[in-house]
Amino acid sequence: MKIKNGISLYKYAKTIIPGGTTLFSKRSELHLPNKWPAYFNKAKKINVWDLKGNKYLDMFCAVGTSILGYNNERINKSVLKNINKGNMTTLNCPEEVLLAKQIIKHHPWASMAKFTRGGGEANALAIRIARSNTKKKNVAFCGYHGWHDWYLSANINSKKNLDQHLMSGLNYDGIPENLKNTSFPFPYNDFPYLLKLIQKKNIGVIKMEVMRNIKPLDCYLQKVREICDQKKIILIFDECTSGYRQNMGGIHLKFKVSPDMAIFGKALGSGYAINAIIGKNKIMSKAENTFISSSFWGERIGYTAALSSIKEFKRLKVFKKIESNGKFIKSIWLDLSKKYNIPIKVMGTDAIPSFEFCSNHAQRKTFLTQEMLKNKILATNLIYVTIFHNQDNIKKYIRVLDKVFFNISKKKIKNILKSKLCFKPIKRIN
Structure with a gap:
């Protein structure tokens, strides 16, 4: 055409x-x-x-994926070098292990990592692993966390539930009705609201963006961490957008509050597809008890781009x-x-x-x-x-x-x- x-x-x-x-x-x-x-x-x-x-x-600028600018020569050089050696084979690429080691190094509280290409699937993977660690399957969330069923099901209860987290009046066509009352939104900086939600809805997982438009007030993040410890709730920080953008790692490191799991994407690959999910050993190891896998999570390009990007973050x-x-x-x-x-x-x-x-x-x-x-x-x-x-x-x-x-x-x-x-x-x- x-x-x-x-x-x-x-x-x-x-x-x-x-x-x-x-x-x-x-x-x-x-x-x-x-x-x-x-x-x-x-x-x-x-x-x-x-x-x-x-x-x-x-x-x-590309919805936040190109922190080092478009078509970065150093990143491209690293990627092309490995493409010429082969991107996908029967065997695994060693860069997967090297990147896991590097990201864990940036986050002393974590000890294991898994990877995806997109942020939505990274969020879904994190929820699956978290739910594998608790009998309380309900999720409380604050922020935008992708397109998967677990998240959009919040609108089954009320079409207004995602108004302030994603967009107004969002339909939930294609989402099974039996997911109703499994995911619940909460407003940022409103700890009493979250506390009531935990008490009423049998919450086992809390997922939230650390900070986006407004700063946490009155030790908000610390309070969330404390209630998770008290109630044995798994805390996930979604840093697909905020991670590796203002500091080496997640922005939660600046607030000195550690989650149980965290997710990074966008800036990590400087324009190449890569998302990381990291967490504590006792939590991440439960991924072995459920099936989580995808052919193209093993391709070499994303890992290479992320490793090269981290070097550039330091150098520049x-x-x-x-x-x-x-x-x-x-x-x-x-x-x-x-x-x-x-x-x-x-x-x-x-x-x-x-x-x-x-x-x-x-x-x-x-x-x-x-x-x-x-x-x-x-x-x-x-x-x-x-x-x-x-x-x-x-x-x-x-x-x-x-x-x-x-x-x-x-x-x-x-x-x-x-x-x-x-x-x-x-x-x-x-």
């Missing part, structure tokens, strides 16, 4: 791929409906070229750079908010900063993306910061953003919008 551009290809894709694309977060409707370029031809550092050869500055002092770049971006947003008297709420860690307009958010966000795209910038209200998002190379972003805030302050945005409003994205309760 002849491809004219990304927009027309996306329209065609929706006729043969449900939703148009396998990854929900890359649907054009989330950014700029009927205008988003949708597909790329090549990428380097924080630049992306679309199918027509247009070059964009990427201020969103990545986490200091990420923190500095993120703080700089937050300061820009706050300065423009004050300059044009447009109230915004700045949130998130320095590694994943975001903001919300305090009024007309969807309309203003859509306008922001529209104006950025006109100037060959891929941008929304959220940035997964990379080592290349620094003061020198985002001057163009700053100039355009200044004009965006100016126009919002002076004009009726609905009169100059060329697109339908963007869909609501996945929510991050914490």
Whole structure:
């Protein structure tokens, strides 16, 4: 078939791929409906070229998977070297063992590891192992943890259960009704709510994101750890997004609270598919009592990319750079908010900063993306910061953003919008 551009290809894709694309977060409707370029031809550092050869500055960056920038030469070199030696054989690749040793080294509380390619399956695997360790099978969760039945079944009780964790009014088609009353959401920083849930619902596993948009208050994480110890509940920290982004390992290390299991992904492979599940020996060893396996969990590429990435994190002092770049971006947003008297709420860690307009958010966000795209910038209200998002190379972003805030302050945005409003994205309760 002849491809004219990304927009027309996306329209065609929706006729043969449900939703148009396998990854929900890359649907054009989330950014700029009927205008988003949708597909790329090549990428380097924080630049992306679309199918027509247009070059964009990427201020969103692959849903957080490319902390070392796109098409990183050192990572690619390591991967290609091993591809040339063979990716999949009857025997196992030694890199699996080497990566397990390396990640456990970063987390003294853990002693065993398993691996997957995607974050959703890593979360499902962790739940299976945790449930293998307790007679209390019910799960309490806080945050976004993938697409599997155990998680989406929370909406069988009420279609509002996942409103603040994933998205509003989410259907649970295809989920067995007998999973009702097995998974229960709880709000972040509300320890009394969690305590009542534990008492009423016979909770055996707690899974939560450590931190996303707001910081833990009043020793919240410590209290969760203590109640898990008291009630013999298995605590899982989902760090698919936050892990290996602000420090070497999980962000829970900064708060000095250790879980029983933890999950890492996205940044770990610098653009290559790899997720890690680590935990205490007595818990992880129960994986032998159930069947957990997948052919492509054994491919060599992900392990090689992760090992190479960890070396680069050390060599480049990545986490200091990420923190500095993120703080700089937050300061820009706050300065423009004050300059044009447009109230915004700045949130998130320095590694994943975001903001919300305090009024007309969807309309203003859509306008922001529209104006950025006109100037060959891929941008929304959220940035997964990379080592290349620094003061020198985002001057163009700053100039355009200044004009965006100016126009919002002076004009009726609905009169100059060329697109339908963007869909609501996945929510991050914490």
